[in-house]
Structure formats: structure tokens, C-alpha cells
Amino acid sequence: MGGQVSGNPIQGQEREAAGVNDGMVVDLHIHTNRSSYCSSLGPQEMLDRAKELGLDAVAVTEHSVTRGAQIAYEMGLEQGFTVFRGIEVYTKMGDVIVFGLGGDAHYDADFQELMEEVRAKDAVAIIAHPARGYWGHHRRYKGVCPDEALQAVRLVETHNGQNTREANSAAAEIREELSVPGTGGSDAHNVSHVGKCVTVFERRFSTEEELIDELKAGRCFGTYLADLDGYRL
Numbered sequence: 001m002g003g004q005v006s007g008n009p010i011q012g013q014e015r016e017a018a019g020v021n022d023g024m025v026v027d028l029h030i031h032t033n034r035s036s037y038c039s040s041l042g043p044q045e046m047l048d049r050a051k052e053l054g055l056d057a058v059a060v061t062e063h064s065v066t067r068g069a070q071i072a073y074e075m076g077l078e079q080g081f082t083v084f085r086g087i088e089v090y091t092k093m094g095d096v097i098v099f100g101l102g103g104d105a106h107y108d109a110d111f112q113e114l115m116e117e118v119r120a121k122d123a124v125a126i127i128a129h130p131a132r133g134y135w136g137h138h139r140r141y142k143g144v145c146p147d148e149a150l151q152a153v154r155l156v157e158t159h160n161g162q163n164t165r166e167a168n169s170a171a172a173e174i175r176e177e178l179s180v181p182g183t184g185g186s187d188a189h190n191v192s193h194v195g196k197c198v199t200v201f202e203r204r205f206s207t208e209e210e211l212i213d214e215l216k217a218g219r220c221f222g223t224y225l226a227d228l229d230g231y232r233l
């Protein structure tokens with residue numbers, strides 16, 4: 001199974017107009033009701049909505065556990081739709097999205113220990129919503145995530161669907177100042193959120209290894225889906 005979307009409604013000239021060309025559009029931050037109890041989004045309705053919007057893939061990133069992502073990944077395999085298995089780790093400092101961890105994370109993980117694990121496993125980390133009111137659920141870092149964390153990760157979620165426009169603009173400024181790559185994801189907790197923000201990748205791919213490589217290489221950027229011509233929410 002190639003992981004390509006069959007019947008993608010956004011094709012040819014429309015993709016070109018949107019600047020997507022040979023790349024792909026991925027919602028890189030979604031919570032489903034299978035593991036994130038704060039979410040009402042079922043995996044099938046997530047897949048249906050992603051296909052309807054013309055997304056090329058999604059990533060399920062539950063809070064500190066992988067089960068929901070695994071369920072959605074298997075459903076995606078059966079339906080020929082790419083689902084990447086990520087995780088949003090609650091660290092003692094703030095929220096970090098990781099791909100390639102290969103298992104659950106400690107709830108309330110130590111930030112530095114998580115980063116060591118990320119390095120040891122050749123995984124990739126992204127600072128989630130760095131400029132939301134508070135970076136993490138401990139509310140330790142009001143406003144903006146600290147420089148120490150930004151420097152350690154050097155990959156920033158500039159577009160988060162649950163953020164205000166102002167918080168996303170501030171995140172985009174942080175990314176620019178650091179000259180690091182950015183990503184986007186809806187942070188969906190219900191079906192209406194899916195696809196609001198996305199990551200545009202320069203290349204097409206379907207494996208998690210490739211996703212990690214593309215993120216590390218910074219061949220991507222975050223955006224609102226509505227800002228990509230031809231795509232409609």
C-alpha cells in the first residue's frame with residue numbers, strides 16, 4: 001500500500017496554484033477520542049474529513065500515549081490513507097510533539113530526559129504552540145516557551161488550529177528569529193477542527209522514517225489550510 005490518497009479532490013492545477021506541486025499537505029497534530037479523553041473526534045470521522053479536505057496525510061499525536069495513533073494508523077492502512085504515529089508529550093516544561101519515539105512517554109516527562117531519548121532514538125521533536133497563553137499544562141511558562149527549550153529542539157509549530165491568530169503570529173516570529181523550520185497542525189479535538197492548520201512538505205512520502213528525515217531537513221512549513229488556494233475548509 002503506497003499510502004497515496006485515492007480520489008484526492010485537490011489535483012493538478014489546483015495543487016500547483018496552492019504552491020503544493022509535488023509535495024504534500026499534512027495535518028500534523030490531531031487528538032482522537034481513542035486516547036485523548038479531551039477529544040470527541042473518532043478516528044473514522046477524522047479520516048473521512050481529511051480525505052474530504054484533500055489532505056495527503058494526517059498525524060495522530062495523543063497526550064503522552066501512542067494507542068490512539070496506532071488504531072488510526074491501522075485504519076488508515078486498510079483504507080489507503082497515510083496516518084503518521086506521533087505523540088504530544090507533556091513535559092514538566094511544556095508540550096513537545098515527537099515522531100519516532102516508538103512507545104509511550106512519561107506523563108510529566110523531564111524535558112532534558114525526553115530530548116536525550118529523542119537523540120538516542122533518532123527521533124524528531126517539535127515545540128508545540130510555543131506562544132500560546134501558557135506553553136504547557138503546568139502553566140510554568142506564561143506567554144512564550146523559554147529559549148533553552150527552543151534552542152534544544154529547533155523546530156517550531158508556527159500554526160496551531162487551537163491558537164489565536166496572535167499566538168500563531170508570535171510563533172512564526174520565533175521561528176523566523178531562530179531560522180528554524182516550522183510546522184502546522186490543527187490540534188483537533190473534534191471533527192470541525194481537522195485540517196484548520198497544516199504542514200506543507202516539499203516532497204511526497206509515506207513512511208514515518210521519511211517524515212522524520214523531512215522534518216529534520218526542514219523541507220516544510222506551517223500554514224492555515226484556508227491560505228492555500230484551492231483548499232476549502
Ligand SMILES: [Zn+2]
Nearest residue numbers: 088095128129
Ligand atoms: Zn499541547
Ligand SMILES: [Zn+2]
Nearest residue numbers: 029031088187
Ligand atoms: Zn495537542
